[in-house]
Amino acid sequence: MTERDPDVTGTVPNQDVVPRQRIQTTAAVPVPAPPPQIAGARPEPARATVFDIKDMTVFYGTKKALDWTTLKIYRNLVTAVIGPSGCGKSTFIRSLNRMNDSIPGFRLDGQVLYHGHDIYAGATNRVEVRRRIGMVFQRPNPFPKSIYDNVAWAPRNLGLKSNLDERVERALRSATLWGEVKDRLKVSALSLSGGQQQRLCIARAIAVEPDVLLLDEPASALDPVATASIEDLMHELKNRYTIVIVTHNMQQAARVADRTAFFSLDPHEHVGTLVEYDDTNVIFSHPADTRTRDYVTGRFG
Amino acid sequence: MSAPSAAPKSRLMRFVANRRAAERSRGDLIMGALCLAAGLVAALVLFEIAYQVISGARPAIDKFGLGFLGNVEWAPNFSRFGAAVMLYGTAVTSVIAMVIAVPLSIAIALYLAMLAPRAVRTAVGPLVEMLAAIPSVILGFWGLIFLAPWVHAHVEPFLYDAFGGLLPIFGPPQTTGLSLFTGGLILTVMVVPIISSLSRDLFLTVPNELKEGAEALGATRWEVIRGVVLPSTISGVAAATTLGLGRALGESIAVLSVVGTGATIHTSWFQTGNTLAARIAQDIQYPVNQLQVHAIFYLALILLVLGVATNLFARSIARRYDVSRTI
Amino acid sequence: MTSAAPSELPYDPTAPLTPTGNLRRRLIVSRVAQGLAVGAAFVAVAVLAIVVFDVVKSGASVLSLDFLVKDPSQYGVGGGIRSTIIGSAIIVAIGAVIAVPIGVLIAIYMTEFARPKSRIAGALRMGLDLLQGVPSIVIGIFILGLITLPQHEDTGFAGSVALAIIMLPLVARSAQEVLRLVPSPLREASDALGVDRWRSIITVVLPTALGGIVTGSILAVARAAGETAPLLVNDSTAPPHLTFNPFGPMPNVPVQILTASEALNPAGFATAWGAALVLLALILIANVGARFLLARSRRKLTG
Numbered sequence: 028m029t030e031r032d033p034d035v036t037g038t039v040p041n042q043d044v045v046p047r048q049r050i051q052t053t054a055a056v057p058v059p060a061p062p063p064q065i066a067g068a069r070p071e072p073a074r075a076t077v078f079d080i081k082d083m084t085v086f087y088g089t090k091k092a093l094d095w096t097t098l099k100i101y102r103n104l105v106t107a108v109i110g111p112s113g114c115g116k117s118t119f120i121r122s123l124n125r126m127n128d129s130i131p132g133f134r135l136d137g138q139v140l141y142h143g144h145d146i147y148a149g150a151t152n153r154v155e156v157r158r159r160i161g162m163v164f165q166r167p168n169p170f171p172k173s174i175y176d177n178v179a180w181a182p183r184n185l186g187l188k189s190n191l192d193e194r195v196e197r198a199l200r201s202a203t204l205w206g207e208v209k210d211r212l213k214v215s216a217l218s219l220s221g222g223q224q225q226r227l228c229i230a231r232a233i234a235v236e237p238d239v240l241l242l243d244e245p246a247s248a249l250d251p252v253a254t255a256s257i258e259d260l261m262h263e264l265k266n267r268y269t270i271v272i273v274t275h276n277m278q279q280a281a282r283v284a285d286r287t288a289f290f291s292l293d294p295h296e297h298v299g300t301l302v303e304y305d306d307t308n309v310i311f312s313h314p315a316d317t318r319t320r321d322y323v324t325g326r327f328g
Numbered sequence: 329m330s331a332p333s334a335a336p337k338s339r340l341m342r343f344v345a346n347r348r349a350a351e352r353s354r355g356d357l358i359m360g361a362l363c364l365a366a367g368l369v370a371a372l373v374l375f376e377i378a379y380q381v382i383s384g385a386r387p388a389i390d391k392f393g394l395g396f397l398g399n400v401e402w403a404p405n406f407s408r409f410g411a412a413v414m415l416y417g418t419a420v421t422s423v424i425a426m427v428i429a430v431p432l433s434i435a436i437a438l439y440l441a442m443l444a445p446r447a448v449r450t451a452v453g454p455l456v457e458m459l460a461a462i463p464s465v466i467l468g469f470w471g472l473i474f475l476a477p478w479v480h481a482h483v484e485p486f487l488y489d490a491f492g493g494l495l496p497i498f499g500p501p502q503t504t505g506l507s508l509f510t511g512g513l514i515l516t517v518m519v520v521p522i523i524s525s526l527s528r529d530l531f532l533t534v535p536n537e538l539k540e541g542a543e544a545l546g547a548t549r550w551e552v553i554r555g556v557v558l559p560s561t562i563s564g565v566a567a568a569t570t571l572g573l574g575r576a577l578g579e580s581i582a583v584l585s586v587v588g589t590g591a592t593i594h595t596s597w598f599q600t601g602n603t604l605a606a607r608i609a610q611d612i613q614y615p616v617n618q619l620q621v622h623a624i625f626y627l628a629l630i631l632l633v634l635g636v637a638t639n640l641f642a643r644s645i646a647r648r649y650d651v652s653r654t655i
Numbered sequence: 656m657t658s659a660a661p662s663e664l665p666y667d668p669t670a671p672l673t674p675t676g677n678l679r680r681r682l683i684v685s686r687v688a689q690g691l692a693v694g695a696a697f698v699a700v701a702v703l704a705i706v707v708f709d710v711v712k713s714g715a716s717v718l719s720l721d722f723l724v725k726d727p728s729q730y731g732v733g734g735g736i737r738s739t740i741i742g743s744a745i746i747v748a749i750g751a752v753i754a755v756p757i758g759v760l761i762a763i764y765m766t767e768f769a770r771p772k773s774r775i776a777g778a779l780r781m782g783l784d785l786l787q788g789v790p791s792i793v794i795g796i797f798i799l800g801l802i803t804l805p806q807h808e809d810t811g812f813a814g815s816v817a818l819a820i821i822m823l824p825l826v827a828r829s830a831q832e833v834l835r836l837v838p839s840p841l842r843e844a845s846d847a848l849g850v851d852r853w854r855s856i857i858t859v860v861l862p863t864a865l866g867g868i869v870t871g872s873i874l875a876v877a878r879a880a881g882e883t884a885p886l887l888v889n890d891s892t893a894p895p896h897l898t899f900n901p902f903g904p905m906p907n908v909p910v911q912i913l914t915a916s917e918a919l920n921p922a923g924f925a926t927a928w929g930a931a932l933v934l935l936a937l938i939l940i941a942n943v944g945a946r947f948l949l950a951r952s953r954r955k956l957t958g
Contacts, residue, residue, distance in 0.1 A: 578790025
């Protein structure tokens with residue numbers, strides 16, 4: 028961290044992120060993002076904004092876990108969240124569909140706007156939030172039910188009972204699992220391999236047709252072959268869904284993501300901080316922040 | 329020079345080591361044997377219970393055979409004994425207790441494991457278990473003085489008016505509230521803490537990942553419970569229920585106080601009746617003849633078989649449950 | 656992808672995040688279910704409160720110094736509880752003296768000596784489960800056949816043995832749970848020092864687990880102290896006088912409550928309520944205290 032370049036803010040071409048400098052005394056009031064045309068060469072993608080996250084700060088009890096995160100997530104793109112362990116990646120993504128609510132002491136300051144509606148507003152119902160923003164977890168967690176019932180369970184709850192077989196098949200096809208399981212839909216999901224289980228969890232999530240799919244390190248517990256099939260799957264899925272994926276694997280982010288956010292652990296306060304957010308090729312080829320460069324070139328983390 | 333001295337030294341070392349190993353194993357052997365002997369005592373007690381109860385029941389078994397189970401008569405002065413009234417009463421009181429206690433206990437367990445705030449959980453959990461600490465003689469006395477009159481005045485008329493026409497088991501209220509129904513209610517109080525604390529422990533073992541997986545699919549709290557928590561613990565809950573049933577079948581004193589110790593089978597549950605355990609407790613103090621003592625042992629044998637059977641059944645479903653969890 | 660997926664979502668993702676579709680109804684179902692669960696817990700606590708309240712209310716007027724220091728009158732109606740409470744204490748104490756060492760030894764065998772998945776340990780566990788499943792009245796009948804009938808006389812000791820059988824599985828199980836919590840580095844450290852297994856059990860493992868074992872035993876004793884059925888069968892004919900001889904008939908509180916309540920007259924009820932209040936208070940205090948200590952010693956062991 029000794030070769031930190033102090034003037035990074037000035038060179039950031041894309042102002043989705045306002046990196047908070049520790050030396051910056053006015054940090055409490057982040058500068059509003061200027062129009063994105065500044066860089067000229069690479070215009071802001073003409074995409075609808077799904078998430079508009081403003082000054083998100085997360086606490087667990089008295090401990091601050093994530094600091095001042097401000098960024099926008101765009102429709103039908105794959106947005107990767109990378110960074111060293113403990114940098115708040117999981118906290119960040121789990122805050123997008125209120126999965127952290129059940130953690131004792133969880134508190135979130137700032138705003139998470141989803142299509143303009145505050146996810147943490149009093150009138151917001153978190154079941155409704157999760158119905159639109161699905162999530163797949165680090166470890167495959169199929170229910171101890173049959174393969175079919177794993178996929179059909181949530182649609183049944185939602186009352187989407189017409190053409191249920193068709194819906195299940197469509198979800199399993201989308202998750203590229205149909206061919207492997209179509210002859211044993213009544214078999215317990217626990218009999219599948221780890222990679223198959225994870226694809227089943229993805230099928231389960233898309234069976235209710237969410238608007239956004241959050242993937243929290245979905246391939247970290249899988250072997251390379253299963254990982255590759257999950258990555259292929261993401262390319263297919265982004266035509267229909269907005270995807271946010273947390274990964275500790277930089278190559279994976281480079282392969283699948285359109286946009287990448289790099290989080291780091293503040294070395295002094297041990298709080299997760301968003302360092303840089305940009306198009307994936309920018310993050311990996313010429314990042315603006317030295318910390319990002321150190322991380323993606325393997326000098327750190 | 330080193331070689332010759334090394335040999336005796338190593339021999340000495342080996343000797344010392346052997347000595348130590350011998351001493352060590354001897355001490356451990358004694359301790360292990362002592363512990364095993366304690367276990368043997370427990371096993372012996374179990375066999376001895378079976379032996380004593382069977383041999384005490386033997387004359388009655390020889391005289392009445394299995395017909396004892398179907399005979400409704402219990403007439404010590406005429407040396408005629410049958411268990412049918414008590415079997416019926418035991419079945420009815422246990423059914424009443426289980427019908428009320430199982431849903432109640434599961435609801436309590438769900439509340440304690442999944443819904444209650446932490447502070448409430450640590451306060452209410454032990455309170456519910458404390459119900460099991462009330463001595464049965466006190467609960468029975470309370471049932472006699474407070475519960476039976478209340479049931480007689482409020483519950484029985486209500487059930488009779490509401491369902492009496494359809495279900496003859498809800499007959500007209502009698503002169504007192506001492507009845508199979510009240511006996512079942514007292515048993516409910518005794519089995520709720522057992523089933524609810526066992527079920528709560530089961531619900532707490534459901535992996536958080538499963539619950540989160542369900543929540544992330546836009547499921548409500550109840551849907552998570554019904555769709556994930558209950559299905560993955562169902563056999564354990566069944567085992568807990570069976571253990572509760574075993575308790576209900578065998579309870580004597582509390583039931584004795586409120587069941588009215590009737591001698592016949594009535595259609596209405598609001599009439600008096602008797603249970604196996606209550607009959608033993610009632611008759612054992614003043615038996616009129618030797619055959620009655622043997623008949624009482626016969627009743628105890630039936631209870632013993634029921635107790636062992638429910639326990640083995642609970643163990644077998646609990647084991648199946650363990651297997652299904654580890655796949 | 657072969658499947659032609661509909662590109663339109665079946666709902667408007669930009670709608671406000673209030674319940675849509677059937678969610679309103681599902682939330683009502685969920686809240687009703689949660690309400691029922693809260694209600695169930697409330698009912699259980701309320702029943703406990705009502706029972707305790709009724710016992711306290713009915714027993715408090717009877718309670719006096721006189722009640723505690725006088726023996727019961729001849730037929731259990733009226734009088735105090737001096738001889739019965741002392742009799743109960745002796746019966747339960749003898750039962751505990753029998754049950755606790757055996758139970759703890761069994762627990763030591765299961766946790767320290769038996770190999771994992773050992774058949775003997777499995778059989779023992781099953782035996783203890785079965786023993787716990789035997790109704791207490793059957794245990795009473797067993798002791799009747801084993802001790803009381805051959806002796807032709809009720810004795811406090813027969814009651815003690817019956818109570819010991821009731822306590823045994825409870826003590827063994829709770830001791831086992833506590834012993835399992837003793838960190839194995841403690842054992843390994845003494846093993847590495849070349850200390851014999853039995854020595855390390857006596858000097859390291861047991862002292863560490865002592866708090867938990869004692870409180871677990873208190874819970875078992877409290878449970879047995881309220882048991883009536885085995886005493887009714889084996890020790891119910893004692894005259895109401897104070898006696899310290901467990902090998903003869905001994906008056907005791909549970910049987911006193913039962914006979915006084917069966918008298919079905921106000922004087923009998925008064926005695927029964929007074930005795931019930933004393934017994935319930937002792938048992939609940941032992942319970943609360945033991946639970947408190949157990950939680951503390953667990954916390955100490957698990958860190």
